[in-house]
Amino acid sequence: MKEIKNKVYYVGVNDRNKALFEGLWPLPYGVSYNSYLIDDEKVCLIDTVEVDFFTQFIENIRAVLGDRPIDYLVVNHMEPDHSGSLALMRKYYPDVQVIGNKKTFDMMAGFYGIKDGQIEVKNGDSIELGTHKLEFYLTPMVHWPETMMTFDTTDNVLFTGDAFGCFGALNGGIIDEAIDTDWCWLEMTRYYSNIVGKYGTPVQNALKKLAGLKIDYICSTHGPVWHKYVPKVVEMYNHMSRYEAGTGLVICYGTMYGNTERMAEIIARAASEAGVKNIGMFNVSKTHHSYILQDLFRFKGLIVGAPTYNNGLYHEMDVLLSEIANRDIKNHYIGWFGSYSWASKAVSKIAKWNEQCLHFEPVGEPVEMKQGLTPEVVAKCEALGRAMAAKLLAE
Ligand SMILES: Cc1cc2nc3c(=O)[nH]c(=O)nc-3n(C[C@H](O)[C@H](O)[C@H](O)COP(=O)(O)O)c2cc1C
Structure with a gap:
């Protein structure tokens, strides 16, 4: 599995089968459902993947962990392309503690009947994994009410949920510097305009909340991990959410x-x-x-x-x-x-x-x-x- 930085691994999957994302948006280059695993004293998974890809997903996780358990599962976003494997994850890892906010857990009960083993976080709360420390930023309506972001303060890695996401499967390369990203910019704009575009003000609020962070990597739930292009994608979001065409x-x-x-x-x-x-x-x-x-x-x-x-x-x-x-x-x-x-x-x-x-x-x-x-x-x-x-x- 690709190590992004200091035992933060990419464990996501690719979907090149689906014709229309959300039954609405064409996927000429496919789409990826990204998930990340932090292998520390406490092991933490950030988001899951669409349940159809669970077999591949669990293999990816086991390639890093072997038989070791997962301690925490952070749910930045409850849309089923990222939360769909939650119920099965609970079966494979019965002791995993799920981290989310109040709105996350309301949805989790409704979608999957999960009501226990949960740690509720508020904006600014943090959790220690050992070497890594995670801080949580609530970013409501980017683009669902429960959306939040998780910042690894040790390595300056920001896990953003759908924000900064991009249509297109990951064809081998995971981090932007390993990919010819020319195709990404229009597909990222199309993703933003169709999925997030209505929520310009919440995106602006989120950007303000994150403004003080020194971000080295942006790990979204779709598309490449941004490293070389962190300033570019943040600026794109700033422009688009202000409707500055x-x-x-x-x-x-x-x-x-x-x-x-x-x-x-x-x-x-x-x-x-x-x-x-x-x-x-x-x-x-x-x-x-x-x-x-x-x-x-x-x-x-x-x-x-x-x-x-x-x-x-x-x-x-x-x-x-x-x-x-x-x-x-x-x-x-x-x-x-x-x-x-x-x-x-x-x-x-x-x-x-x-x-x-x-x-x-x-x-x-x-x-x-x-x-x-x-x-x-x-x-x-x-x-x-x-x-x-x-x-x-x-x-
Ligand atoms: C099925 C159909 C329904 C139409 N309904 C109307 C109508 O309700 N009122 C009208 O003035 N013209 C109506 N038209 C005519 C078109 O609006 C008109 O021919 C127009 O110039 C067609 O433009 P087009 O050549 O770009 O397709 C209709 C045409 C078709 C084929």
């Missing part, structure tokens, strides 16, 4: 027969000619919304458009707007357009989404098209693209 434009459209798509092309061209260099364009029926959310955490401008469908908004656009609204994204601009053939609804529906749920700052005049392009519609699309460009580039 960069200069760029995300254009999303729905289309059945290509007319609405042609509007999107004209808008993109105009924005580009006005100087916007980062423009992402997505057909909402083709690109999974998790990738669109990812780009919304990178770029500040959004323009959406779709046809009218059965007296409402094209369904896939409704889905996307609902996903965006759910993330409470701040500091963004929006423009919109739509099409119809006999009774328009799309444009007014998008306006309503923004007014009632998204609350992005509207930019430019919405464009409405009946059936096909006309010179007037082309001019209005160009004006919308230019207006968004001017807004983005003015900053």
